[in-house]
Amino acid sequence: MNHTEKIQHSLKKRHAREKRFRLYGLLSVSISILFLLSLLGDIGFKGMPAFWQTKVKLDIHLDPERLGLGPNPDQDDLFQANYQRLIADTLTRMFPDAKTRQQRRALKNLVSKSAAYELRDAVIANPQLLGQTRPFWFLAKDDVDVYMKGRIDRNLPESQRRIKDYQLAWIDTLKSQGRLKQGFNTTFFTNSDSREPEQAGIRGAFTGSMLTMLVTLSLAFPIGVLAALYLEEFAPQNNRWVDLIEININNLAAVPSIVFGLLGLAVFIGFFGVPRSAPLAGGLVLTLMTLPTIIITSRAAIKAVPNSIREAALALGASKTQVAFGHVLPLSLPGILTGTIIGMAQALGETAPLLLIGMVAFVADVPHSIFDPSTALPVQIYLWADSPERAFVERTSAAIIVLLLFLMAMNALAVFMRKKFENKW
Amino acid sequence: MTLDKTALVVDNNNNSTEVNLTGSASDTADMLDMTIGETVGKALLEDAKLNVRHANVFYGDKQAIHDISLDIGKNEVLAMIGPSGCGKSTFLRCLNRMNDTIPICRVEGSFLLDGEDIYDRRQDPVLLRSRVGMVFQKPNPFPKSIYDNVAYGVRLHGLAKNRAELDEIVEKSLRRAGLFNEVKDDLHKPGTGLSGGQQQRLCIARTIAIDPEVILMDEPTSALDPIATALIEELITELSEKYTIAIVTHSMQQAARVSNRTAYFHMGKLVEVNDTDSVFTTPQHPLTENYITGRFG
Ligand SMILES: Nc1ncnc2c1ncn2[C@@H]1O[C@H](COP(=O)(O)OP(=O)(O)OP(=O)(O)O)[C@@H](O)[C@H]1O
Ligand SMILES: [Mg+2]
Numbered sequence: 001m002n003h004t005e006k007i008q009h010s011l012k013k014r015h016a017r018e019k020r021f022r023l024y025g026l027l028s029v030s031i032s033i034l035f036l037l038s039l040l041g042d043i044g045f046k047g048m049p050a051f052w053q054t055k056v057k058l059d060i061h062l063d064p065e066r067l068g069l070g071p072n073p074d075q076d077d078l079f080q081a082n083y084q085r086l087i088a089d090t091l092t093r094m095f096p097d098a099k100t101r102q103q104r105r106a107l108k109n110l111v112s113k114s115a116a117y118e119l120r121d122a123v124i125a126n127p128q129l130l131g132q133t134r135p136f137w138f139l140a141k142d143d144v145d146v147y148m149k150g151r152i153d154r155n156l157p158e159s160q161r162r163i164k165d166y167q168l169a170w171i172d173t174l175k176s177q178g179r180l181k182q183g184f185n186t187t188f189f190t191n192s193d194s195r196e197p198e199q200a201g202i203r204g205a206f207t208g209s210m211l212t213m214l215v216t217l218s219l220a221f222p223i224g225v226l227a228a229l230y231l232e233e234f235a236p237q238n239n240r241w242v243d244l245i246e247i248n249i250n251n252l253a254a255v256p257s258i259v260f261g262l263l264g265l266a267v268f269i270g271f272f273g274v275p276r277s278a279p280l281a282g283g284l285v286l287t288l289m290t291l292p293t294i295i296i297t298s299r300a301a302i303k304a305v306p307n308s309i310r311e312a313a314l315a316l317g318a319s320k321t322q323v324a325f326g327h328v329l330p331l332s333l334p335g336i337l338t339g340t341i342i343g344m345a346q347a348l349g350e351t352a353p354l355l356l357i358g359m360v361a362f363v364a365d366v367p368h369s370i371f372d373p374s375t376a377l378p379v380q381i382y383l384w385a386d387s388p389e390r391a392f393v394e395r396t397s398a399a400i401i402v403l404l405l406f407l408m409a410m411n412a413l414a415v416f417m418r419k420k421f422e423n424k425w
Numbered sequence: 426m427t428l429d430k431t432a433l434v435v436d437n438n439n440n441s442t443e444v445n446l447t448g449s450a451s452d453t454a455d456m457l458d459m460t461i462g463e464t465v466g467k468a469l470l471e472d473a474k475l476n477v478r479h480a481n482v483f484y485g486d487k488q489a490i491h492d493i494s495l496d497i498g499k500n501e502v503l504a505m506i507g508p509s510g511c512g513k514s515t516f517l518r519c520l521n522r523m524n525d526t527i528p529i530c531r532v533e534g535s536f537l538l539d540g541e542d543i544y545d546r547r548q549d550p551v552l553l554r555s556r557v558g559m560v561f562q563k564p565n566p567f568p569k570s571i572y573d574n575v576a577y578g579v580r581l582h583g584l585a586k587n588r589a590e591l592d593e594i595v596e597k598s599l600r601r602a603g604l605f606n607e608v609k610d611d612l613h614k615p616g617t618g619l620s621g622g623q624q625q626r627l628c629i630a631r632t633i634a635i636d637p638e639v640i641l642m643d644e645p646t647s648a649l650d651p652i653a654t655a656l657i658e659e660l661i662t663e664l665s666e667k668y669t670i671a672i673v674t675h676s677m678q679q680a681a682r683v684s685n686r687t688a689y690f691h692m693g694k695l696v697e698v699n700d701t702d703s704v705f706t707t708p709q710h711p712l713t714e715n716y717i718t719g720r721f722g
Pocket of ligand 1: 484489507508509510511512513514515516527
């Protein structure tokens with residue numbers, strides 16, 4: 001065998017190995033894609049319906065007498081009047097067959113409790129409506145909504161369904177009269193958490209998350225970047241203390257997040273008296289969690305700035321600080337921002353430490369400042385996932401979709417920045 | 426002209442692996458016996474720009490420069506040659522205190538610029554480096570526009586009163602670096618987009634924009650093609666009318682073309698320094714002769 005033959009012989013083996021390896025790679029990639037797709041598919045399938053919501057049209061006779069109003073009612077009277085009664089009247093008139101207590105309660109439960117508030121707001125906005133009969137579109141109760149979305153099988157025996165036969169008959173009648181329609185679920189985005197699934201939304205949790213992120217970003221970014229810049233550019237090298245700090249930062253990155261929650265509870269809430277359940281407390285805890293990530297990625301980005309740039313500036317008479325802030329920082333900023341976004345994305349999805357500092361409470365209000373009690377998106381998901389109502393199941397998935405979209409947008413931004421600014425020298 | 430009595434003791438136990446021998450076996454034997462001894466030639470000058478006396482430089486425990494004394498005259502081009510690792514860059518970087526940035530580097534001896542101690546505690550390295558500029562081996566323009574590259578040092582030291590003056594300095598520096606005509610329409614394009622030779626001339630323009638007194642060049646043409654090299658050599662000759670220049674080079678032809686005096690370094694010691702002509706025609710030290718005749722190095 002001469003040289004070329006030998007090589008040719010080994011070549012066959014090498015090619016086979018290459019092919020095999022490529023196959024393994026393809027296989028593992030397809031498996032992970034399969035998992036991802038089934039996860040997303042499941043969440044999407046469950047969550048998408050939550051973005052639509054059923055409404056019911058009722059012709060309400062705004063009878064001042066039934067509302068218990070005198071001839072010249074003032075704002076207070078209008079506010080306190082019993083609008084629920086008008087809705088009950090209307091429904092009873094439409095479906096006189098509801099006889100038993102149970103049936104009458106079921107009848108009232110065709111529309112959401114929010115209907116009375118909507119009616120009240122409409123009357124206060126326009127008192128002229130009193131005495132007239134007007135059609136109104138109200139939110140349907142969650143059971144009606146779920147049935148309309150086809151998630152309740154009417155062929156099941158009555159005892160196994162949440163909706164009884166007489167309710168089905170009412171819904172069918174409403175449908176045939178064109179009094180039911182499905183529209184985009186704006187409530188989901190404008191309301192905060194609620195005991196009534198059809199009224200529950202993510203606005204409060206979303207705002208809470210944003211406020212928390214704001215606190216985290218405004219603390220973790222400057223502290224992390226300055227720490228990284230100091231460690232890379234100014235700290236004495238081969239110094240025992242600096243090495244110790246470095247090791248500790250790396251260890252901190254590996255600490256389970258729940259430990260940060262405990263720490264936050266003890267230090268920020270217990271010692272410094274930061275209000276419990278507030279985005280401020282959450283932001284502080286998540287800052288602790290995000291700092292190591294930002295410091296480590298920033299240091300890597302700073303290290304990647306070629307030394308020749310530092311030397312060029314120094315040789316022109318720039319001081320160390322001018323080099324650090326005028327050259328090193330701008331050049332490493334894309335890397336630093338990428339790391340920061342990844343750190344923030346982690347923090348956005350973090351649940352465990354927030355549970356410990358009380359952001360898990362039921363909060364029906366939108367927080368207005370970082371001191372107000374609030375929840376966060378992942379915690380809201382956790383809360384809803386714990387609720388038995390069918391309508392909360394789809395809302396859980398819908399909230400997950402919103403959270404995932406947000407995370408994807410953040411990661412896409414990180415990728416975009418890396419692509420846009422890479423290799424400038 | 427008196428030469429300081431700087432006895433350069435050769436450490437015979439020193440591992441001589443850095444001496445890259447290409448000659449015959451007898452040459453090798455010669456080399457190992459050879460004592461470097463005192464610097465031969467004309468190391469000290471009268472009325473010099475830079476005076477270096479008994480310079481010793483250490484990287485940690487390792488000594489990279491052994492007791493070098495050398496003057497660099499006003500408006501002189503001094504070429505530094507020698508085998509790789511002999512300490513040319515180290516010596517050069519002592520002259521503008523760039524070695525300060527290397528934590529393990531320790532410099533001893535006296536370094537005077539116009540009679541002022543460079544290493545004096547009151548000496549500000551920022552001011553020093555504005556007087557002693559440096560051009561590096563690898564062109565290292567900032568990832569900014571051509572204009573901003575040249576304007577950087579000027580802005581840093583507040584040398585221009587207004588935009589018009591800055592424009593003028595930028596143009597003048599680019600012209601002197603022989604780059605202006607090539608880039609005049611692209612002043613706001615990134616400096617990193619230029620060719621290697623253009624980048625190096627940009628770095629020279631950036632250095633002369635702050636009008637230093639001394640320019641240190643560490644193998645400024647080693648990454649360039651012959652045409653770009655010729656351009657830069659021409660430039661060095663022109664610049665020497667105004668500036669004092671110390672240039673490290675691996676090309677003996679280049680040293681012969683651009684310099685007035687040539688210093689030959691060997692294993693951290695200054696072996697010989699003399700007028701360039703005499704170094705290349707009548708080297709006095711056998712090590713120098715070996716090196717310039719291409720027997721090793
Ligand atoms: N930062 C450093 N840390 C430790 N040792 C160094 C450092 N820089 C240089 N040295 C050592 O100092 C000696 C002289 O190096 P120097 O870079 O001055 O050589 P040179 O003559 O410029 O070589 P070349 O021609 O290859 O550029 C070498 O032995 C080198 O290993
Ligand atoms: Mg060198």
